[in-house]
Amino acid sequence: MNTPVNNLFNELKKFLKDDQVTMNETQLKQHSKDESYHKASSPDIVVFPDSAEEVSAIVKLADAHNTPIIPFGLGTSLEGHVIPYDRGITIDFSLMNKVLEVREKDFLVKVQPGVTRSQLNKELKKYGLFFSVDPGADATLGGMAATNASGTTSVKYGVMRDQVRDLEVVLADGEIIHTGNLAQKSSSGYNLNSLYVGSEGTLGCITELTLRVYGVPEHVVAARASFQTIDDAVEAVVSILQAGVPIARVELVDEASIEQVNQYNETNYKVKPTLFLEFHGNEAGLNHDVEFTKEIVSDHGCKEIHFEEDNAARNKLWDARHNLAYAFIHGSPGKKQMVTDVCVPISELAGAIEHARKKVDELGLDGGILGHVGDGNYHVLLMIDTSDPEEMERADQFNEYIVEYALQRGGTCTGEHGVGVGKMKYQQREHGHALQVMEKIKLALDPKEILNPHKLVHKKRRIL
Numbered sequence: 351m352n353t354p355v356n357n358l359f360n361e362l363k364k365f366l367k368d369d370q371v372t373m374n375e376t377q378l379k380q381h382s383k384d385e386s387y388h389k390a391s392s393p394d395i396v397v398f399p400d401s402a403e404e405v406s407a408i409v410k411l412a413d414a415h416n417t418p419i420i421p422f423g424l425g426t427s428l429e430g431h432v433i434p435y436d437r438g439i440t441i442d443f444s445l446m447n448k449v450l451e452v453r454e455k456d457f458l459v460k461v462q463p464g465v466t467r468s469q470l471n472k473e474l475k476k477y478g479l480f481f482s483v484d485p486g487a488d489a490t491l492g493g494m495a496a497t498n499a500s501g502t503t504s505v506k507y508g509v510m511r512d513q514v515r516d517l518e519v520v521l522a523d524g525e526i527i528h529t530g531n532l533a534q535k536s537s538s539g540y541n542l543n544s545l546y547v548g549s550e551g552t553l554g555c556i557t558e559l560t561l562r563v564y565g566v567p568e569h570v571v572a573a574r575a576s577f578q579t580i581d582d583a584v585e586a587v588v589s590i591l592q593a594g595v596p597i598a599r600v601e602l603v604d605e606a607s608i609e610q611v612n613q614y615n616e617t618n619y620k621v622k623p624t625l626f627l628e629f630h631g632n633e634a635g636l637n638h639d640v641e642f643t644k645e646i647v648s649d650h651g652c653k654e655i656h657f658e659e660d661n662a663a664r665n666k667l668w669d670a671r672h673n674l675a676y677a678f679i680h681g682s683p684g685k686k687q688m689v690t691d692v693c694v695p696i697s698e699l700a701g702a703i704e705h706a707r708k709k710v711d712e713l714g715l716d717g718g719i720l721g722h723v724g725d726g727n728y729h730v731l732l733m734i735d736t737s738d739p740e741e742m743e744r745a746d747q748f749n750e751y752i753v754e755y756a757l758q759r760g761g762t763c764t765g766e767h768g769v770g771v772g773k774m775k776y777q778q779r780e781h782g783h784a785l786q787v788m789e790k791i792k793l794a795l796d797p798k799e800i801l802n803p804h805k806l807v808h809k810k811r812r813i814l
């Protein structure tokens with residue numbers, strides 16, 4: 351049939367191979383959702399380019415047809431980022447999955463956007479190097495850059511934005527640019543790296559990334575410490591940071607979450623507010639840091655701290671932490687996960703978590719709290735029945751309470767997951783007039799609003 355979508359499909363087939371472009375229902379469905387509770391909506395077409403030139407040709411065609419483009423990594427985002435509410439073409443980057451160059455002496459690596467973080471770390475291990483950012487899902491580096499992802503190690507190594515030296519980006523008109531260079535520092539021009547990191551596919555498609563990597567630390571010690579109250583655990587973290595202990599990871603898991611961890615991983619951890627910690631360095635320095643940490647946590651009422659130096663035991667500990675979201679999903683069949691993501695100044699963290707726990711209980715919701723407490727970012731993992739409008743309403747109300755609490759204290763509505771569609775309603779409140787500046791940037795770089803419409807800033811296009 352001669353419909354506009356069929357015409358577009360035929361045009362795409364002129365320069366893409368048969369298996370690089372599809373309107374297959376299963377594929378459309380797979381690309382209609384992310385890992386969140388947001389309502390699914392299918393694209394018209396899914397494409398699998400394998401070079402920047404192909405991405406550029408696809409975007410040029412979409413521009414000519416005024417058709418939306420939705421960049422897609424692995425679809426693990428949590429705020430509806432990849433859902434094509436206006437249909438259009440989803441660009442799946444899974445064929446662009448090569449580690450292109452490891453520049454050992456510069457501590458840099460050049461990758462295609464579809465490389466996942468675990469794939470990269472497997473490759474880097476051969477060189478005694480590692481990539482630090484570790485979101486709970488095994489996401490792609492393109493998706494991680496586009497959401498400014500972070501994870502358990504950001505307290506020491508920083509977030510995705512701190513790792514990006516250069517990006518190759520296909521703009522809305524199909525032009526290909528580089529946003530940075532290989533130099534360690536630069537005062538040249540506007541900082542386009544920072545603009546594109548966190549832009550959620552709304553300003554361009556990332557087709558190559560040059561990223562910082564680090565030497566694998568000589569010695570690593572992990573620990574699990576349980577406390578009487580969340581407040582004690584958070585105050586212990588503040589004291590550890592104030593004492594200048596160079597901690598590499600520090601994660602808080604509350605009692606409800608420890609119960610899920612125990613069930614899912616068949617562990618037998620004490621059901622108390624718990625800190626998972628990790629120290630990186632040389633053996634002599636670490637011995638000192640560990641002793642100091644023991645003293646600090648004991649001053650905050652910690653009665654049990656358990657250290658792991660062996661590689662397998664450490665991996666088991668961190669797998670338990672990383673699997674937490676899946677543990678909740680596994681423990682609540684039929685329910686969907688809503689994950690809150692506020693970040694507050696560290697001095698406000700204990701109060702914020704206490705407020706969140708009180709509100710979860712008051713609203714009769716089911717969920718646990720975990721936090722990247724070293725940088726003031728915490729999540730409430732709510733398990734909700736999305737077919738129950740009353741429960742959805744309570745969950746939304748809860749999200750609003752804690753976002754408002756964070757904003758009143760100088761925090762942000764999203765520490766790491768991004769805006770997508772879910773956090774758009776807080777943007778004006780958080781950014782004020784700066785939001786209009788962001789909208790101007792969006793319109794300057796994407797005047798037809800074909801790039802991931804209805805996400806992050808502007809809402810001109812009509813939701814079908």
Ligand SMILES: Cc1cc2nc3c(=O)[nH]c(=O)nc-3n(C[C@H](O)[C@H](O)[C@H](O)COP(=O)(O)OP(=O)(O)OC[C@H]3O[C@@H](n4cnc5c(N)ncnc54)[C@H](O)[C@@H]3O)c2cc1C
Pocket residue numbers: 384385420421422423424425426427428431432443463484485486487488489490491492493494495496497498499500501502550551552554555556557675676766767802
């Ligand atoms: C169990 C679980 C745990 C998680 N834990 C964390 C966590 O600890 N920290 C954290 O930060 N996040 C976390 N997340 C969220 C998610 O993993 C991150 O947002 C991740 O960065 C998304 O990567 P992705 O490859 O799946 O991207 P997708 O979900 O496919 O896309 C995300 C966004 O990036 C855009 N995008 C993707 N590829 C490109 C590209 N090449 N060019 C331009 N734009 C692109 C998309 O359009 C979309 O807006 C978690 C998610 C789950 C399910």
